[in-house]
Amino acid sequence: MTNTSEANKERNREIAHNEEAKQVTGSVRVSTWAIAVAFIIGGILFTLGWLSLR
Template identity: 60%
Template sequence: MTDPTGESKERNREIAANESARQTTGSIRISVWAIAIAIIIGLIGFGWVMLGNK
């Protein structure tokens, strides 16, 4: 069964574009969490070093 109008190909392209956008959003969300956790760990480490110097 072939699609002479090309609607199937266009639909597949649209699905691929939507999936790409969803993956990009997920990657950004994960990156933000990773940066936030790294900052928190850094602040805890910095505080520990500062308290140890007293």
């Protein structure tokens, strides 16, 4: 019974580790998109401001 309990604990640790890796990957992906969108919006606003001053 102890072997089964230890095996379950090890399996749960592995699952938690995998879930953490997925969460980090998802966070990086969201951050990359947020930076890209902010950069594009900033470029559009800069262009509109520059054109309005000309």
